[in-house]
Amino acid sequence: MRIVSIRIIESRILSFKIGHLGQDAGQNENCCPYLDGVDLVGIRDYDVGLPWVPCASCMHPEFDRPRSPKHEVVVFSHKKFRLNIKGLPTFTNKEVDFRAVLDFLGSGETILTSSFHGAYWGTLLGRKVLAFPFSSKFFGLKHRPGIYPVERWRPKHYKVSMFGKTLYQHFSRKWFQCSIEHWQDYLEDCPRYPEILEEYRERNRQFYTQVLELVNGSN
Secondary structure: OEEEEEEEEOOEEEEEEEEOOOOOOOOOOOOHHHOOOOOEEEEOOOOOOOOEOOOHHHHOHHHHOOOOOOEEEEEEEOOOEEOOOOOOOEEEOOOOOHHHHHHHHHOEEEEEEOOHHHHHHHHHOOOEEEEOOOOHHHHHOOOOOEEOOOOOOEEEEEEEEEOOEEEEEEEEEEEEEOOOOOHHHHHHHOOOOOOOHHHHHHHHHHHHHHHHHHHHHHO
16 A cells, blocks of 8 residues: 655645555555545545546646657566566666656557556557556556566576586565566557546646645635
8 A cells, every 4th residue: 555645734634646555466455444534535546436536647748749659569667577578679667757758658559568657658648558567556547558467576586507506696676577478469458548648637637626625725
C-alpha cells in the first residue's frame, strides 16, 4: 500500500496517490482501513469502491506534442526490474528528462515495459503496451495494458568460475530479471486507447476543484 497524505489545516486531511503496492502481482489490498478521518480521497486504482483519480502526470503539456512511431517495438524497463530483450531499442526509468522519456515511448508502435509509469504513459500516448508486472499496482489501471504472465523476478546472478570451480558469485539486490519466453504471443492481446488523455485530465481537474472547495470552505 502506498499513501501520500497532506494535512491542509488542522481539521482537513487529504489523501491522494493511494494505490496497491503488493509484491505479488495479483495481490489486491483493501485501502479502507487506512482512510479513517480522511476528508477527501483520490486513489489511482480503478473500480475498488473509492474515488478514482489517475496520476496527475497526465496533465503535463508534453503529452500534447505529436509523436510518430519509428519502431515496431521498444523496451522501457524499470531500473531495478530489467527486461533483457536483444535487438530492440531500450530505455530505463532512470532517465529523468520527461520529454526524452515520452519521445522514446512514443517512438514505438508497441511498448514492452516493467515500469508502472511506462505502462501508464504509454497508454496515454495511444500506444499498445505489454506490461511485465512486479507488483499489484499494474492491475489497478483503468485502461489496463496487455499483461505478460511473469512467474518470478529473480536477482541477477554474477559468477566467476575457473576449471569448473566457482571462485565468486553474487546475487544483485538492485537488478532483477524474469523469463520473457514467447512474449510475442501476447502482443495481440494488447489494446490501444487513443482517446483517454482528456478523460484522465478532466478527472484531475475535478479533484483539484474538490480540493479548493474543501480548503476554502474550512476558512
